[in-house]
Amino acid sequence: MTSAKAIVYSEHGQVSDVLHTHSYTLADPQSNEVLILTVVAPVNPADILQVIGTYPARPEKNTKLGTAKPSAVGGNEGLFKVLKVGSAVKHFKTGDWCIPRVPGLGTWRSHILCDSHDVIPLPSFLSLDQAATIGVNPLTAYQLLTQFVYLKKGDWVIQNAGNSAVGKLVTQIARVKGINSISVVRNRDNLTELVEELTALGATKVITDEQNYDESFQATISEWVGDSKVRLALNCVSGKSASALVKKLSKGGFVVTYGLMDQSDLNINISITDYVFKQITSTGYWLTANIAANPQLKIDTLDEICKYYEKGLVVSPPFKKVLYKLAEDDAKGSTFLETMLRVVGDKSGKQALLFE
Amino acid sequence: MTSAKAIVYSEHGQVSDVLHTHSYTLADPQSNEVLILTVVAPVNPADILQVIGTYPARPEKNTKLGTAKPSAVGGNEGLFKVLKVGSAVKHFKTGDWCIPRVPGLGTWRSHILCDSHDVIPLPSFLSLDQAATIGVNPLTAYQLLTQFVYLKKGDWVIQNAGNSAVGKLVTQIARVKGINSISVVRNRDNLTELVEELTALGATKVITDEQNYDESFQATISEWVGDSKVRLALNCVSGKSASALVKKLSKGGFVVTYGLMDQSDLNINISITDYVFKQITSTGYWLTANIAANPQLKIDTLDEICKYYEKGLVVSPPFKKVLYKLAEDDAKGSTFLETMLRVVGDKSGKQALLFE
Numbered sequence: 268m269t270s271a272k273a274i275v276y277s278e279h280g281q282v283s284d285v286l287h288t289h290s291y292t293l294a295d296p297q298s299n300e301v302l303i304l305t306v307v308a309p310v311n312p313a314d315i316l317q318v319i320g321t322y323p324a325r326p327e328k329n330t331k332l333g334t335a336k337p338s339a340v341g342g343n344e345g346l347f348k349v350l351k352v353g354s355a356v357k358h359f360k361t362g363d364w365c366i367p368r369v370p371g372l373g374t375w376r377s378h379i380l381c382d383s384h385d386v387i388p389l390p391s392f393l394s395l396d397q398a399a400t401i402g403v404n405p406l407t408a409y410q411l412l413t414q415f416v417y418l419k420k421g422d423w424v425i426q427n428a429g430n431s432a433v434g435k436l437v438t439q440i441a442r443v444k445g446i447n448s449i450s451v452v453r454n455r456d457n458l459t460e461l462v463e464e465l466t467a468l469g470a471t472k473v474i475t476d477e478q479n480y481d482e483s484f485q486a487t488i489s490e491w492v493g494d495s496k497v498r499l500a501l502n503c504v505s506g507k508s509a510s511a512l513v514k515k516l517s518k519g520g521f522v523v524t525y526g527l528m529d530q531s532d533l534n535i536n537i538s539i540t541d542y543v544f545k546q547i548t549s550t551g552y553w554l555t556a557n558i559a560a561n562p563q564l565k566i567d568t569l570d571e572i573c574k575y576y577e578k579g580l581v582v583s584p585p586f587k588k589v590l591y592k593l594a595e596d597d598a599k600g601s602t603f604l605e606t607m608l609r610v611v612g613d614k615s616g617k618q619a620l621l622f623e
Numbered sequence: 624m625t626s627a628k629a630i631v632y633s634e635h636g637q638v639s640d641v642l643h644t645h646s647y648t649l650a651d652p653q654s655n656e657v658l659i660l661t662v663v664a665p666v667n668p669a670d671i672l673q674v675i676g677t678y679p680a681r682p683e684k685n686t687k688l689g690t691a692k693p694s695a696v697g698g699n700e701g702l703f704k705v706l707k708v709g710s711a712v713k714h715f716k717t718g719d720w721c722i723p724r725v726p727g728l729g730t731w732r733s734h735i736l737c738d739s740h741d742v743i744p745l746p747s748f749l750s751l752d753q754a755a756t757i758g759v760n761p762l763t764a765y766q767l768l769t770q771f772v773y774l775k776k777g778d779w780v781i782q783n784a785g786n787s788a789v790g791k792l793v794t795q796i797a798r799v800k801g802i803n804s805i806s807v808v809r810n811r812d813n814l815t816e817l818v819e820e821l822t823a824l825g826a827t828k829v830i831t832d833e834q835n836y837d838e839s840f841q842a843t844i845s846e847w848v849g850d851s852k853v854r855l856a857l858n859c860v861s862g863k864s865a866s867a868l869v870k871k872l873s874k875g876g877f878v879v880t881y882g883l884m885d886q887s888d889l890n891i892n893i894s895i896t897d898y899v900f901k902q903i904t905s906t907g908y909w910l911t912a913n914i915a916a917n918p919q920l921k922i923d924t925l926d927e928i929c930k931y932y933e934k935g936l937v938v939s940p941p942f943k944k945v946l947y948k949l950a951e952d953d954a955k956g957s958t959f960l961e962t963m964l965r966v967v968g969d970k971s972g973k974q975a976l977l978f979e
Binding site for chain 1: 679858861862865880881882883889890891892893894895896897898899900901902903904905906907908909912
């Protein structure tokens with residue numbers, strides 16, 4: 268038997284009101300099962316919205332962990348290490364790293380006993396940082412660049428939130444594929460530094476929100492692009508920013524919205540003439556739905572990203588690690604919940620609970 | 624030598640200012656050429672915008688017909704009868720009907736000498752009305768229903784301008800394919816009659832613009848649709864109407880804009896959450912670009928529509944015929960231009976010049 272703890276919720280509401288710690292014990296894995304230990308649990312904004320109840324995807328609540336009320340474990344992203352494998356498991360051995368196959372596994376817990384097909388093995392050459400974050404941001408960036416339009420070498424992509432984790436990965440993957448990129452970023456005091464940083468990652472051009480909104484700036488972009496095409500625009504900010512990105516698209520271009528970082532303007536405005544005569548297409552991307560619809564696609568995409576990491580072509584997104592020591596928690600009580608609430612409440616960039 | 628006349632323009636501007644008649648003679652067809660006689664030249668709104676110069680597709684202007692200035696012949700839709708064929712032409716004989724293969728042929732003329740591959744033969748079982756209008760409205764309706772989402776039996780499509788030529792064809796083709804349709808129409812005194820007419824053509828439901836805009840009406844639509852899906856919305860009216868159609872779409876649905884009948888609101892507004900979480904896609908359809916990109920698709924689509932006509936499954940769009948007698952024009956002078964200007968100026972529905 269293995270002692271384990273999870274951050275669970277049975278009702279939706281503010282994280283500090285509804286999250287609580289649940290302790291349970293797990294039997295040894297049978298047949299196709301694996302017992303896995305959490306190594307890192309990154310926290311994403313969607314995880315918090317899921318607890319609050321405003322996120323469209325909700326994990327099933329049940330009493331499988333022995334909670335009094337039907338409950339769900341928080342979290343969707345995580346890196347795990349295999350502790351024990353059932354007798355029929357062929358593709359895992361003790362010590363292997365793995366990540367969830369589909370969203371909703373519930374990663375805010377110390378251990379999981381699950382079917383070995385609920386997790387995907389990762390190659391051993393990955394660093395802990397690469398492995399811990401491979402399942403969300405790099406997957407999103409890669410699929411955004413490959414699932415909507417065929418981008419050939421020399422084509423252009425334009426994106427807002429160029430300084431976000433996904434934005435930087437889009438820039439790097441575009442460079443690997445020989446695709447030019449324009450990143451739109453917020454103006455700031457240290458803009459020159461940011462431009463240098465993004466250019467070093469592979470951004471062909473970096474522009475500000477003001478330049479994105481300024482219609483007269485189009486001439487500069489046209490000069491950069493020349494006879495090539497701006498085939499793809501990626502939006503994770505606001506409707507207003509997306510509508511401005513659309514104006515940069517060449518005939519037949521796609522704008523794909525994948526996030527809501529700035530909720531000041533939720534509507535994307537595109538003119539009928541742009542749709543009919545420029546054949547613009549506007550659509551959305553949601554990793555959760557994409558993976559649920561096609562789990563194999565996740566595995567194939569991970570393979571590609573692992574190759575990039577193996578060759579040193581792409582830098583994984585940085586994140587802040589907050590240490591959580593399960594052994595001390597056992598002695599002192601509720602530090603798991605306290606640590607998690609601290610991570611959830613800290614908005615200064617991507618964070619993760621590092622289990623020890 | 625054959626005497627011929629065409630309505631040409633060398634500059635863009637108001638039709639009454641820039642259109643004029645040009646008389647010319649044509650040699651007998653050589654090798655792969657055909658000499659064809661215009662039977663019907665329907666006039667579409669796009670033809671007029673093309674003369675004015677505000678339409679994005681412009682035919683090439685040249686002096687091939689012996690005009691003093693480089694000129695284009697007006698019109699894009701037409702039904703022709705083969706008068707003479709060149710020695711190498713195998714797929715046409717005198718008396719066959721044909722229509723232009725691609726837009727921009729210039730159909731406002733009495734005769735054309737062209738490559739035999741510039742026109743597509745039509746089967747002889749078509750009526751004159753079916754043949755004269757097959758190349759634009761039925762093609763549009765069929766491609767709108769088949770090129771964006773796969774509609775299976777029992778799926779739903781919703782469209783505005785349900786009373787337009789394309790709208791009625793969408794309704795009929797949907798019925799043939801076992802697809803349910805909702806047509807949005809303007810409220811009017813004789814609404815009951817119109818509902819009866821559209822229902823007889825195959826509309827599953829007919830609603831008014833007000834019901835389309837009314838959010839509380841959604842419950843009624845949900846009841847109609849039940850467990851099926853509204854996979855496709857077709858818009859040719861305004862941005863506001865399109866945005867309301869989007870609200871009726873099921874997850875993963877497409878809204879396709881193909882026209883600008885009401886220019887009061889040119890922007891289609893779709894929320895980021897509809898894009899991301901409902902995976903809505905918004906795009907445009909333009910027959911001209913579609914055919915230019917894939918002429919074979921036009922032939923394949925025409926084959927399907929001909930089958931519908933042969934089996935009596937679909938009624939062709941009605942249009943008003945305005946007679947033009949070339950022989951009398953030769954005697955009296957400029958009646959060709961006068962007749963064409965009368966047709967162009969009459970906004971009471973689809974019109975066509977019938978040549979005799």
